Amino acid sequence: MATGRPRQLFRNIPSKIAAIPMILTASVVFLGGTLWTIAYSFTNSKLLPRWKLVGLDQYERLWATKRWIVSFENLFIYGVCSLVFSLVIGFVLAALMDQKIRFENTFRTIILYPFALSFIVTGLVWQWILNPDFGLQGIVRGLGWDSFSFDPLYNPDIAIFGILIAGLWQGTGLVMVLMLAGLRGIDEDIWKAARVDGIPMWKTYLFVVIPMMRPVFITTIVLIAAGIVRLYDLVVAQTGGGPGIATEMPAKYVYDYMFGGQNLGQGFAASTMMLLSVLVVLIPWAYLEFGGKKRV
Amino acid sequence: MAPAEEIIAGHWIKREELMKFVKTMLAGASMLGLSMAAAQAADCEVTHWWTSGGEAAAVSELAKAYDATGNHWVDGAIAGSGNTARPIMISRITGGDPMCATQFNHGRQAEELVEAGLMRDITDIAEAGKWRDVINPPSILDACTVDGKVYCAPLNIHSQQWLWLSNAAYEKAGIPVPANWNDFVETAPKLMDAGIVPLAMGQQGWQQNLAFQVLLLSLLPNDVYLEVFKDKKADVAGGAEVAKVFQAASTARDLSADSNVQNWNDATNMVITGKAGGQIMGDWAQGEFAIAKQVAGKDYSCLPGLGLKDVLLAGGDAFYFPVLSDPEKTKAQGDLAAMLLQPEVQVAFNLKKGSLPVRGDIDLSAANDCMKKGLEILAKGSTVPAVNQLITSDTRTQMEDLFVEFFANKDMTPDAAQKRFADIISQAE
Numbered sequence: 001m002a003t004g005r006p007r008q009l010f011r012n013i014p015s016k017i018a019a020i021p022m023i024l025t026a027s028v029v030f031l032g033g034t035l036w037t038i039a040y041s042f043t044n045s046k047l048l049p050r051w052k053l054v055g056l057d058q059y060e061r062l063w064a065t066k067r068w069i070v071s072f073e074n075l076f077i078y079g080v081c082s083l084v085f086s087l088v089i090g091f092v093l094a095a096l097m098d099q100k101i102r103f104e105n106t107f108r109t110i111i112l113y114p115f116a117l118s119f120i121v122t123g124l125v126w127q128w129i130l131n132p133d134f135g136l137q138g139i140v141r142g143l144g145w146d147s148f149s150f151d152p153l154y155n156p157d158i159a160i161f162g163i164l165i166a167g168l169w170q171g172t173g174l175v176m177v178l179m180l181a182g183l184r185g186i187d188e189d190i191w192k193a194a195r196v197d198g199i200p201m202w203k204t205y206l207f208v209v210i211p212m213m214r215p216v217f218i219t220t221i222v223l224i225a226a227g228i229v230r231l232y233d234l235v236v237a238q239t240g241g242g243p244g245i246a247t248e249m250p251a252k253y254v255y256d257y258m259f260g261g262q263n264l265g266q267g268f269a270a271s272t273m274m275l276l277s278v279l280v281v282l283i284p285w286a287y288l289e290f291g292g293k294k295r296v
Numbered sequence: 297m298a299p300a301e302e303i304i305a306g307h308w309i310k311r312e313e314l315m316k317f318v319k320t321m322l323a324g325a326s327m328l329g330l331s332m333a334a335a336q337a338a339d340c341e342v343t344h345w346w347t348s349g350g351e352a353a354a355v356s357e358l359a360k361a362y363d364a365t366g367n368h369w370v371d372g373a374i375a376g377s378g379n380t381a382r383p384i385m386i387s388r389i390t391g392g393d394p395m396c397a398t399q400f401n402h403g404r405q406a407e408e409l410v411e412a413g414l415m416r417d418i419t420d421i422a423e424a425g426k427w428r429d430v431i432n433p434p435s436i437l438d439a440c441t442v443d444g445k446v447y448c449a450p451l452n453i454h455s456q457q458w459l460w461l462s463n464a465a466y467e468k469a470g471i472p473v474p475a476n477w478n479d480f481v482e483t484a485p486k487l488m489d490a491g492i493v494p495l496a497m498g499q500q501g502w503q504q505n506l507a508f509q510v511l512l513l514s515l516l517p518n519d520v521y522l523e524v525f526k527d528k529k530a531d532v533a534g535g536a537e538v539a540k541v542f543q544a545a546s547t548a549r550d551l552s553a554d555s556n557v558q559n560w561n562d563a564t565n566m567v568i569t570g571k572a573g574g575q576i577m578g579d580w581a582q583g584e585f586a587i588a589k590q591v592a593g594k595d596y597s598c599l600p601g602l603g604l605k606d607v608l609l610a611g612g613d614a615f616y617f618p619v620l621s622d623p624e625k626t627k628a629q630g631d632l633a634a635m636l637l638q639p640e641v642q643v644a645f646n647l648k649k650g651s652l653p654v655r656g657d658i659d660l661s662a663a664n665d666c667m668k669k670g671l672e673i674l675a676k677g678s679t680v681p682a683v684n685q686l687i688t689s690d691t692r693t694q695m696e697d698l699f700v701e702f703f704a705n706k707d708m709t710p711d712a713a714q715k716r717f718a719d720i721i722s723q724a725e
Contacts, residue, residue, distance in 0.1 A: 046690065047408035048390065061723075066716075067697045133556075154556070156704060240558065242499055244704025245697065259383030261693030262408070 034275065041268035049264055058269035068270065071248040072277075074160050078249075079228040081164050082171070086224055087217075089168065090175025095205060097176065098183045108180070112173035119170065123237025126166035127153065153239055156246035163238055163247055170234075171227060175220055182216030183209065218289075229278055250274050338628040342615070343372035343388075344399035345381035346649075348561045350583020354649035361641045367628045370396075377560075379502060382689075389414050394618030396625055397632055402439040402448055402614035403685030409616070415447050416617040416626070421633045422446040430637070432656030433610060433677065439685050440614055448614040449633040452642075452651035455608045455670060456578040456682065457510045459599040460585075464570035465492045476603030477514065477544075480574060484551050487573045496563040496572035497552035497703065501696030503560055504703045507548060507576040508695075509683050512541045513609055514602040518680055524721060525686045534718030542710035542717075548576070549703050567596065576602070582650030582666055592665040600669055608673045611682025612651065691724040 044054045062068050093111060097104055114122065129135045132151035140148040152162035186209055194204040210217075232251040235241060241248045250270060258267030340362070346355050352373075359369035372395060374381035382405065385398045389409060400406045409415050422428070422437075431437045431450060440448040459477065466473045466483075469490040474480040484494035497503060513521045516537055523532045532538065555572065557563050564584045566572035575581065582598075590596050601607045615636060617629040635641055642653040647662055652670050660671060673679070684692065698720065702713045 046688070047386065048412055065694075065697075066701065240500070242700065242704060244701045246704070255383075256379075256693060257690070259386065260379050260689065262386070262405075262689040263693075266690070 037268050038272050038275075041265060041272045043265050045264040045268070047262040047264070054265070058265045059273075061266065062269050062273065067245050067248055068250070068253055070245050071250045071253050072273075074247060075228070075231070075250050075277075077160055078164055078167070078231065079225075081161075082167055082228055083221070083224055085164075085168055086172050086175045087220065089172045090220070091179050091210075093172065093176040094179035094183055097180055108177065112177055114170045115173045117170065119233040120237045122166050122170045123234045123239075126162070126169070127238045130162050130165075154243060156243050159239060159243060159246040163235060166238055167227075167231070167234060171224065175224065178216055178220050178223075179213070182213040185216075186212055225281075229274065338396075338622070338624040339368045339370050340396035340625065340628040340632055341370040341372045342397045342399075342632070343374060343381070343385050343395045344613075345374050345376065345378050346399070347373050347375045348580075348584065349587040350648065350650060351580070353587070354583065354645050357644040357648055358636075358641065361635055361638075361644070362632060365631050365635055367631055372398075377500070377502060389618050394620060396620070396629055397615045397617050399451075399613055400448070400616050401611055401682075401684050402436070402450060403611065403682070404688050405684065406448070406616050407442070407688075409618075410442050410447050414618055416619045416629065417445045417447060418449065418617060418630070418633050419444075419446045421449075421630055425634055425637050427637060430655045430657055432654070433674070433679050435679065435681050435685075436610065436612060436654055439681070448616045449636045450612060450614045450654045451636050452646050452649060453608075453610050453612045453654055453674070454578050454580060454651045454682075455600070455610055456506050457513055457601050457607060457609045458579055458581070458666075459574050459576055459602045460564070460567050460581050461574040461597040461599070462567045462570045462572065463595055463597060465490075465567075465573045468492065468570065469573075473597050474599075474603070476599060477511075479603075481547055481551070484573070492570070493552070493554045493566065493572040494574070495548055495551040496555045496557070496566040496575040497548070498560045498563040499556070499558050499700070499704065500560070501700035503563070503577070504699035505692070505696045506578065508541070508545050508699055510576050510602065510609070511544045511548070512538065513607060513680065514604045515541055515544060518607065521680060525683050526681075528687075528721050528724045530718045530722035533721040534714060538717075539710070539714055542714045545699075545702065545713075546710045549706070552703070553706075579650050579652070579666070579670060582664075583648065586648070586650065586664075592667075598666040598669065600673060606673050606676070606678055608670065608679040609682050610674075610679040611684055612654070687724055691720060694720045 040049050040051075041058055042055060043050060043052050044057070045052075097108060101107070117125075130151065130153045132138065132149075132154060137148060137150045140150070152158045152165070190208060190212075191204065194208060199208075230251055231249050232255065235247055235249050235252060239247045241252055251274070254267045254270045254274070257263045257270065261267075342358075344355065346352060355371065355373070359371060362369040374384055378401065382400070385395070385400075386409065388395060389398075390412075394414070406415060427437055427446065428434075433453075436450045436453060437446070440446050440450055459480065461473055461480075463473055465487060469483075469486045469492060471483050471486050474483055480494075487494045497507065509525075512524070520532060520537055523529045524538065555563065555566065557566065560577055560581070561584050563572070563575050564577060564581045565588075567575050567581075568585060568588045568590060582592075585592070585596055592598065615633065617633065620626050620629070637655065639655060639658045642655055642658055643660060643662070646653045646660070647667075650667070652667065652674055653660065656675070660667065663671060687695075695717070698713060698716050702708050
């Protein structure tokens with residue numbers, strides 16, 4: 001039918017047809033589901049969704065709940081630490097790996113290996129390692145250092161760092177591999193030029209190589225950030241949110257109230273707040289990243 | 297089929313032979329009929345969260361009895377506690393993949409599912425089985441009834457208000473087994489001196505919440521309990537009497553400081569092995585003692601109402617039946633519902649489970665000392681409904697959040713906890 005004058009809409013039609021399922025999924029499932037969730041967060045839905053508006057009641061209750069506030073603080077602490085440490089450790093490991101060392105394949109495999117484990121397994125393994133009676137503390141004490149004390153999971157003040165250790169152990173391998181790929185993409189000539197100019201290696205990394213690796217960094221940050229916001233299974237496996245509520249996470253709050261507490265409205269309000277916190281970070285960044293270029 | 301057979305037979309064989317033939321055919325037909333009936337009997341998937349040793353043994357009794365009715369029990373055990381299992385069950389029912397039958401604690405957990413018409417009305421089966429007459433206490437059936445219609449089959453009565461004590465632990469400390477909570481608290485330092493944790497407590501909100509409810513019921517008159525949880529009077533919850541309970545909970549927190557286990561059965565195991573003096577837990581703990589071949593009164597002691605008063609906090613388990621379109625499965629549901637209330641099933645299941653039967657008219661002479669104590673209280677009618685029948689899951693989750701924090705955080709004062717408790721009660725529906 002469009003044989004006469006191919007219009008813009010009908011150009012390259014097979015690829016457009018191929019994209020329809022994904023477009024539908026994205027708009028109906030992701031966008032539609034998000035809007036639906038936000039709308040119902042203003043209702044008093046209990047076990048089943050029910051269109052009975054109660055204004056901001058769910059949000060008021062949410063922000064008056066100690067557990068939610070602790071969860072949010074935990075997300076913040078975990079998020080900042082996880083982002084900084086996985087980038088730094090991942091990059092340093094990649095830089096070390098890039099020194100033309102022997103057995104690079106072996107080391108790379110060993111370091112990437114934890115990433116092959118699920119968060120549930122990671123959580124359980126670290127729960128055991130950090131158990132004061134059988135784990136690290138027990139072993140060191142067994143070697144004769146009786147006063148050695150390392151039990152982050154049993155101390156509410158630092159329990160979140162016990163989770164962080166496990167998260168880093170699992171996640172840095174991937175960051176390292178991404179960084180390594182980025183480093184390998186840097187032209188040899190740049191290194192040669194830097195050497196000719198007598199620039200020290202650390203300076204070359206910091207001021208020449210890292211800026212050139214910008215796209216890799218962005219990919220990595222997006223991956224890490226997504227991992228942070230949806231953090232749930234690691235906590236469930238490792239501490240169950242304990243001791244007390246010391247390692248609770250927003251995603252766990254959402255799940256517990258939506259299903260365990262049979263209070264959909266409260267769960268929706270909490271997940272809307274999660275979305276909002278992601279947007280607060282994302283929008284200014286997207287504006288700087290993409291908004292600027294269009295004007296040029 | 298029969299006339300056709302005669303015609304065929306008449307053509308081909310003589311009279312005597314015909315008779316013989318007909319007999320054989322009849323026998324064959326009846327065999328065929330039987331196997332047809334067996335094929336008609338449906339598979340029935342039953343989801344529940346009974347996974348500890350004692351619980352699994354009790355479930356296998358149900359499965360055995362159900363398979364004997366010609367149907368087939370498909371076990372859908374979901375590990376974890378009810379808090380893990382219930383969301384899975386509910387999403388299956390609301391998501392259009394209902395199971396044949398599912399366990400809930402009767403009360404308000406399935407309330408909205410019933411209101412939404414997702415649960416099958418089994419009033420006809422209840423009337424045929426005269427449930428109204430045989431179930432004792434009647435509040436158990438009331439908890440299954442919405443607008444005069446019965447929606448669940450009560451299976452057992454679980455009471456929460458028990459203090460389980462290890463006789464071995466007290467022997468080791470060289471003191472007599474306490475007779476009530478006050479004795480228990482007084483003698484706790486001696487247990488500590490002997491290297492025994494006085495109170496075993498799993499670090500999960502529902503267990504700590506349970507301990508608090510038991511303290512409240514045992515230390516204060518029943519009226520106060522009902523005013524707090526049934527009438528939801530925030531001023532009572534924040535009042536001077538309940539403040540005493542928070543003091544007691546703070547004592548319990550100190551006594552359980554060295555108990556690092558998570559699951560309730562691990563905590564019970566501390567009592568069984570004499571590593572802990574006692575545990576506040578429901579009567580389901582009894583199943584664990586039974587599996588460990590311990591004898592009530594000899595190896596362990598039990599104090600209902602913490603030894604302070606004879607009262608039964610009667611909750612329990614019930615089976616709900618989601619509405620199904622398949623008529624065969626619907627029939628299988630009916631068979632299951634009727635079977636659960638049969639006296640033999642009640643006896644076999646409850647002896648293994650350590651819970652009390654929902655029928656007042658059956659003989660439980662095989663019951664051990666602790667169960668007999670429970671049965672006596674039940675016969676006296678000194679029961680109050682369990683908290684889960686009075687509050688919503690939402691309120692329960694809030695209370696669990698409060699107590700899991702209270703028990704883990706030594707810096708949280710009883711006053712601060714009570715203030716939050718009163719807040720939760722004031723918002724409760």
